Every structure is written in C-alpha cells, then in structure tokens.
Amino acid sequence: MTTTSPAIEVSGLTRSYGDHTVLDGVDLTVPEGTVYALLGPNGAGKTTIVNILSTLLAPGDGEIRVAGFDVRREPAEVRAAIGVTGQFSAIDELLTGAENLRLMADLAHLDRARATAAVTLMLARFDLARAADRRAQTYSGGEKRRLDLAMTLIARPRLIFLDEPTAGLDPRSRRDLWAIVRELVSDGVTVLLTTQYLEEADQLADRVGVLDGGRLVAEGTAAQLKRRVPGGHVSVQFIDAAGLAATAAAHPEATVDAEALTLQVPSDGSIAGLRRVLDGLDDDGVAALTVSSADLDDVFLALTGRTAEAPAAEGIPA
Amino acid sequence: MSTAAYTVRDSATMLRRNLLHIRRYPSLSIMLVAQPILFLVLFVYVFGGTLGAGLPGLPGEAGGSDRGDYLVFLTPGILFMTVASVALGTAISTATDMTTGIIARFRTMDIARVSVLTGHVLGAVIRTGFAVTIVTGFAFLLGFRSDAGPLRWLGAIGLLVLIAFSLTWLTVGLGLAADSVETASNTPLFLVILPILSSGFVPTDAMPAGLRQFAQHQPVTPMIDSLRALVTGAPTGSDLWLAIGWCALIALLGYLWSRRLFLRVPAT
Ligand SMILES: Nc1ncnc2c1ncn2[C@@H]1O[C@H](COP(=O)(O)OP(=O)(O)OP(=O)(O)O)[C@@H](O)[C@H]1O
Numbered sequence: 001m002t003t004t005s006p007a008i009e010v011s012g013l014t015r016s017y018g019d020h021t022v023l024d025g026v027d028l029t030v031p032e033g034t035v036y037a038l039l040g041p042n043g044a045g046k047t048t049i050v051n052i053l054s055t056l057l058a059p060g061d062g063e064i065r066v067a068g069f070d071v072r073r074e075p076a077e078v079r080a081a082i083g084v085t086g087q088f089s090a091i092d093e094l095l096t097g098a099e100n101l102r103l104m105a106d107l108a109h110l111d112r113a114r115a116t117a118a119v120t121l122m123l124a125r126f127d128l129a130r131a132a133d134r135r136a137q138t139y140s141g142g143e144k145r146r147l148d149l150a151m152t153l154i155a156r157p158r159l160i161f162l163d164e165p166t167a168g169l170d171p172r173s174r175r176d177l178w179a180i181v182r183e184l185v186s187d188g189v190t191v192l193l194t195t196q197y198l199e200e201a202d203q204l205a206d207r208v209g210v211l212d213g214g215r216l217v218a219e220g221t222a223a224q225l226k227r228r229v230p231g232g233h234v235s236v237q238f239i240d241a242a243g244l245a246a247t248a249a250a251h252p253e254a255t256v257d258a259e260a261l262t263l264q265v266p267s268d269g270s271i272a273g274l275r276r277v278l279d280g281l282d283d284d285g286v287a288a289l290t291v292s293s294a295d296l297d298d299v300f301l302a303l304t305g306r307t308a309e310a311p312a313a314e315g316i317p318a
Numbered sequence: 319m320s321t322a323a324y325t326v327r328d329s330a331t332m333l334r335r336n337l338l339h340i341r342r343y344p345s346l347s348i349m350l351v352a353q354p355i356l357f358l359v360l361f362v363y364v365f366g367g368t369l370g371a372g373l374p375g376l377p378g379e380a381g382g383s384d385r386g387d388y389l390v391f392l393t394p395g396i397l398f399m400t401v402a403s404v405a406l407g408t409a410i411s412t413a414t415d416m417t418t419g420i421i422a423r424f425r426t427m428d429i430a431r432v433s434v435l436t437g438h439v440l441g442a443v444i445r446t447g448f449a450v451t452i453v454t455g456f457a458f459l460l461g462f463r464s465d466a467g468p469l470r471w472l473g474a475i476g477l478l479v480l481i482a483f484s485l486t487w488l489t490v491g492l493g494l495a496a497d498s499v500e501t502a503s504n505t506p507l508f509l510v511i512l513p514i515l516s517s518g519f520v521p522t523d524a525m526p527a528g529l530r531q532f533a534q535h536q537p538v539t540p541m542i543d544s545l546r547a548l549v550t551g552a553p554t555g556s557d558l559w560l561a562i563g564w565c566a567l568i569a570l571l572g573y574l575w576s577r578r579l580f581l582r583v584p585a586t
C-alpha cells in the first residue's frame with residue numbers, strides 16, 4: 001500500500017439478492033488514517049458493504065479496492081491488511097477470553113513471547129482481566145463486544161471495519177469504545193464503521209455517508225450534514241399550565257404537549273436561537289429544560305423526505 | 319516462514335481449539351463411546367451364544383464355537399463402529415461450528431483456510447484414539463484375548479487411524495453440506511448401518527444371496543476383515559490392500575469435497 005492511495009476505494013458497487021437490489025451503485029473513498037461512518041437504518045445495506053469489503057461476500061458490479069488490493073483478485077492480500085468486528089458476535093463461546101485472544105495471536109503468527117504479552121495487554125486494555133479465565137459463554141453483552149474488538153485488534157491491523165460497534169452497549173462502554181477508536185486513529189489506523197446514530201458518527205468520523213435505498217444519499221462531515229437538518233429542538237417543561245400557555249403564545253412554531261406541560265421549540269442549535277427561547281422564560285416557572293440536536297430520524301426526514309425506521313427501543317442516550 | 323509452514327502452524331492452532339472444545343463438551347464424547355459398547359454387550363450376551371454356535375471354527379480350533387469365540391469375532395467390527403461413531407460426532411460438531419460467528423471471523427483473516435477443517439479432522443482422530451482404547455479395554459474385560467504380536471497390533475492401530483482419517487474427512491463434508499445440525503446428525507447414520515451389513519457381525523456366507531453380494535463388495539468388509547486378521551494373527555491377504563485403497567479414496571474425495579464446500583464465497 002503506497003501512502004498516496006486511499007485505504008478504501010469503491011466505485012459503482014452493486015449487489016442484489018435475487019431480484020432484490022440492496023446496493024445500487026455506491027461510490028466511496030476513505031483516505032488512510034481517517035474515520036468514515038456509514039449511517040443508515042435497518043436494512044440499508046451497511047452490513048452488506050462491510051461484508052463485501054472484508055471478502056466475506058461476493059460483490060455484484062463495481063471496482064472495489066481495499067488497502068490497495070482488488071477484493072476479487074487479491075482477497076488474501078486484503079485479508080492480511082484488515083481487521084473486522086462484525087455486527088454479530090464472532091467469538092468462540094466455548095473458550096475463555098484469554099484463550100480466544102491467544103487463538104487470534106497464534107493465527108496472526110506472533111511468536112510465543114509476543115503472543116503472551118499481547119494477550120495480557122489486550123485483557124487489561126479492554127477491562128477483561130478479571131473475566132480472562134471464564135468461558136466467553138458466560139460473558140455479558142458488553143464483555144462479549146469488548147472481547148470481540150480485542151480479538152480484532154490484537155494483530156494490529158492498519159484498516160479496521162466495525163459494524164455497529166456500540167449496539168447494545170451502555171453509555172459508559174460506548175464512550176470507552178469511542179476512546180479506543182480515537183486512540184487507533186491517532187496511531188494512523190483507518191476505520192470504517194457503521195452506525196444508526198448520527199451522534200456516534202459526529203463523535204468519531206471525519207466523513208459520514210448516509211445510506212438509503214442502496215445509494216449514498218448524502219456525504220460530508222457530521223457538521224455539514226447537521227446543517228442540512230433543521231431537526232433539533234429545545235424542550236421546556238413548565239410547572240403549571242399558565243406558564244405553558246404564555247410561552248406557547250410567543251412561539252407559534254412550537255409543539256405543545258398540554259398533558260406533560262411541555263413545549264417543544266424547533267432549534268437550529270445556534271446560541272442566538274437558544275437565547276430567544278430562554279429570554280421569554282421565568283426561572284420559577286420551569287421544571288426542566290433540554291436541548292436536543294438532530295437525530296437519525298431528523299436526518300432521514302430531511303434528506304429523503306421520509307422517516308427512517310430506526311428502532312425506537314434503542315435510541316441514543318442523551 | 320513458507321506457506322506450507324504457515325499451513326502446518328495454523329492447523330496446529332486449530333487442532334488446539336478443537337481439543338479444547340472436546341474437553342469442554344465431554345457429554346458428546348461419552349455418548350459416542352457408549353454406543354459401540356452397548357452394541358458389544360448386546361450382541362455378545364443376547365445373541366452371542368447362538369451366533370457363536372453358528373460360527374465356522376476360528377483359526378486354531380476344530381469347529382464348534384461359543385460366546386467367547388463370538389466376542390473375538392465381533393470385536394473388530396465393534397472397533398470399526400467406534401470409529402464410525404466418533405466420525406458421526408464430527409459431522410455434528412462441524413455443523414455446529416459453522417453456525418458460530420467465529421467462522422466468519424476466520425474467513426476474514428489471512429490464514430490457511432483449510433486449517434479450520436484440518437483442526438476438526440485431527441481432533442477427531444485423537445478423540446477416536448481415546449474411544450478405541452476404551453472400547454478395546456472393555457472387550458478385554460469381557461474376555462477378549464489375542465495372540466497377535468506387537469507388530470500386528472501396531473498394524474491394527476495404523477489401520478484404525480487410517481479409517482478414522484478417511485471417515486472423518488467424509489463426515490466433515492457431510493457436516494458442511496448439512497443445512498442444520500439436525501441434518502448433520504442424520505446423514506452419517508449409514509456409517510453405523512454399513513458394519514451391520516458387512517462381515518462385522520456375522521460371516522457374509524450366512525447371508526441371503528443379494529445381501530451377501532453387497533456385504534462382500536462394500537468397503538467396510540475388507541476393513542473389518544483386515545482388522546480381524548491383524549488382531550487374531552491370521553494372514554491379512556489382499557484384504558489389507560483393498561482396505562487401504564478404500565480409505566485413501568474416501569479420504570481424498572472427502573477432503574476435496576469438504577474443501578470445496580468450505581472455500582466457496584457465498585455468491586448467491
Ligand atoms: N442472504 C440474504 N438473502 C436475501 N436478502 C438479504 C440477505 N442478506 C441481506 N439481505 C437483505 O439485504 C438488505 C440489507 O441488509 P444489511 O444486513 O446489509 O442491512 P444493514 O444496513 O446492515 O441493517 P441492520 O442495521 O439491520 O444491520 C436487507 O433488506 C436484507 O433483508
């Protein structure tokens with residue numbers, strides 16, 4: 001891989017299952033040492049892209065180069081360059097955490113001393129030292145996810161695919177994982193991750209691609225995407241109906257929820273906009289106030305004109 | 319290191335993985351050994367008296383046999399069954415393994431891919447070694463005796479390893495081809511039936527014409543006849559070469575088939 005060629009270069013990628021077209025001409029370029037986030041709802045084709053780029057799935061049409069190699073003609077070279085943590089757990093449940101890591105170290109052909117050192121290091125770094133000698137079967141969801149990631153990273157790949165890496169993680173584990181990704185990037189590693197949360201893409205990615213209907217419907221930095229999305233809002237909860245009514249009168253564009261005594265005022269996230277809302281408020285009359293930025297639903301609504309079917313049950317933690 | 323050296327190293331790593339699996343899941347091993355032992359006890363004590371009386375004289379005896387002679391006659395067939403039983407277990411463990419996420423991880427790694435299968439096969443051969451030792455010990459407990467020298471026993475062990483190796487490549491293929499673990503536990507059942515339709519339980523001469531034809535020409539018969547000749551000290555004759563030939567053929571076809579099934583990229 002020369003320093004000038006991008007880590008991932010995809011043009012005109014298609015893929016279908018029978019007559020169901022899943023990818024309909026995707027173009028994607030990820031420069032070395034950067035983080036690219038693929039954002040999309042369930043069934044958008046995120047996993048399909050990751051599987052094709054990691055040689056698990058045969059592509060339809062299109063040019064696909066990963067780490068400078070053609071995925072069709074040089075799959076072994078591609079595999080030697082990448083590390084993959086898929087959407088679904090890829091650990092050996094009958095082995096202990098330490099044995100799983102050792103397995104990966106051996107398959108990466110590390111010598112005995114380096115393998116032992118790498119296993120110890122990974123157990124400590126992923127907070128698995130206490131669970132090291134327990135069968136992975138008994139791990140919690142978060143522990144499994146961390147082990148999965150540790151197994152990917154133990155061989156120190158330069159290009160990493162993470163398919164929904166934080167799905168099912170609690171807010172703290174999610175932040176820990178973000179920190180790990182940032183650390184990798186500061187070491188010059190390239191990361192392609194998929195997520196359903198704009199917030200996550202915002203935190204990590206240099207560039208974000210929004211996948212819908214088998215195409216990238218928008219691409220840019222998280223800030224650029226957010227500017228196209230007027231979906232943020234300030235919501236104010238009042239202590240009584242009178243306060244609610246008074247403020248609602250001043251903001252005709254707001255949504256009123258009389259039962260919850262809550263007013264939702266659309267906001268572009270700017271300080272000026274926020275101040276306009278705050279100026280009209282009386283400190284004694286307000287029970288709670290939250291500022292929310294655009295979420296995936298808003299992005300989808302704005303970019304495609306319809307709502308994404310993002311799972312309501314696992315929204316982003318505020 | 320060369321590619322060949324990496325292949326050997328990866329296979330050794332995968333073998334270690336499979337041995338850990340076998341250790342962590344002992345109930346399957348116990349079940350696989352219990353089955354041939356059950357057949358041994360059942361045939362020797364329920365049918366052994368009658369079947370033994372019908373046996374033509376064994377070498378060194380002047381006709382007229384009993385339960386003890388039948389035990390000697392039966393043991394090689396039971397040893398084959400033990401190998402077949404473990405091979406059946408390998409179809410199940412291979413199919414189970416394919417449903418786990420770590421296989422997808424292996425496929426994204428730059429490793430000798432076939433080592434995933436070699437690990438299963440070598441693990442199964444070692445498991446067979448333990449199973450055969452236990453079953454042989456059990457046969458001795460029931461009164462099995464052999465005059466064969468160490469060289470012949472070594473030959474018998476060699477042949478058993480070869481049979482285990484070839485049947486396992488076949489059942490790894492069956493495990494990969496199965497669309498579910500359930501299917502994988504059914505398709506290799508013919509391996510348990512074939513020894514019954516061979517020279518394993520009664521001499522083929524005692525069978526009706528059509529069945530006799532089948533029994534005399536199917537691959538299991540020369541394998542069991544060779545084992546019997548080796549452990550009783552009788553001449554092996556051409557059976558041994560026939561048995562080795564069959565094993566080599568089954569192993570080769572099983573290997574090529576399994577490899578093809580495992581290496582294909584899901585393109586549909
Ligand atoms: N083996 C298959 N056969 C038929 N259709 C498939 C197959 N695999 C995936 N699909 C379809 O392809 C589409 C994209 O699936 P994919 O798994 O890439 O989505 P995703 O963006 O990863 O979704 P999620 O967020 O739910 O993981 C879905 O409509 C899915 O039903």
Ligand SMILES: [Mg+2]
Pocket residue numbers: 046047048087163
């Ligand atoms: Mg997915």
